Amino acid sequence: KTQRPQTIAWIIDQYAHVKKGDVIVRFDGVPFQLEVDAAEYEISKLQFSKNKKQREMDLSIEDFNNEEEVVNFEYLMAKKFNIDDPLLYTKIEMIEASDNEEFLEAKTQHLQKMESHYQDKSLSEVNLIDSQSEFQKSKIDVNRENLESLEIKAPHDGIVVLKKSWDDTIPQAGKSVFPGMKLASLPDLSS
Structure with missing residues (x-):
C-alpha cells in the first residue's frame, strides 16, 4: 500500500513450491x-x-x-x-x-x-x-x-518464479524495491 521504496526482509527461494496463503515476501517494518x-x-x-x-x-x-x-x-x-x-x-x-x-x-x-x-x-x-x-x-x-x-502471500498453490530486475539480479533480502515492481510470478499449475 505504501508509495515509497521498501526493503525486503525475507523472500522465498527461487522455484519453491507454495500453498495458498504461504508467505512469499516479507518486507522490513x-x-x-x-x-x-x-x-x-x-x-x-x-x-x-x-x-x-x-x-x-x-x-x-x-x-x-x-x-x-x-x-x-x-x-x-x-x-x-x-x-x-x-x-x-x-x-x-x-x-x-x-x-x-x-x-x-x-x-x-x-x-x-x-x-x-x-x-x-x-x-x-x-x-x-x-x-x-x-x-x-x-x-x-x-x-x-x-x-x-508487510507480507505478500500466495493467492493459490504453485511454484514461485522470481523476476530479474533491471540490473539482472533476482530479489533478495536487504534489497530495496519500489511500488509496482514485479518481484515474482506464481504460475497456476492446477489447470
Whole structure:
C-alpha cells in the first residue's frame, strides 16, 4: 500500500513450491514502526503544549477577571463618594472626580476587549494544536496499515518464479524495491 521504496526482509527461494496463503515476501517494518513511534511522541508533545496553553489561558482570564473586579470596585466607590457638592469641593476636585469615573469606565471596557481578544487568540492556538494532533494520528494510522501489510502471500498453490530486475539480479533480502515492481510470478499449475 505504501508509495515509497521498501526493503525486503525475507523472500522465498527461487522455484519453491507454495500453498495458498504461504508467505512469499516479507518486507522490513522498522521504518514504519519508527514513524509510528515518532508520531506518538509528537502527539505527547502536542498534548503537553495544549495543557500548558490551557493553564496559561485559565490563569490569564483569572487575572483579567480579578483586575476587572478591582476596577469595578473602584468605580463603585467613585460613584458612591461622588464629589459633586460645589460648597464642599473646589471645581478642580469635582472635575478630577468626574474624570476618574470616566477613566474607570474606559478601563473596564478596555479590559473586557483585551480578555476577548486574548481568548480568541488562545482558542485559535489550541485549535491549531488539535489539528496538528489529528495529522499525527493520521500518520500513525497509515503506518500501522503499512505494518499490517508487510507480507505478500500466495493467492493459490504453485511454484514461485522470481523476476530479474533491471540490473539482472533476482530479489533478495536487504534489497530495496519500489511500488509496482514485479518481484515474482506464481504460475497456476492446477489447470
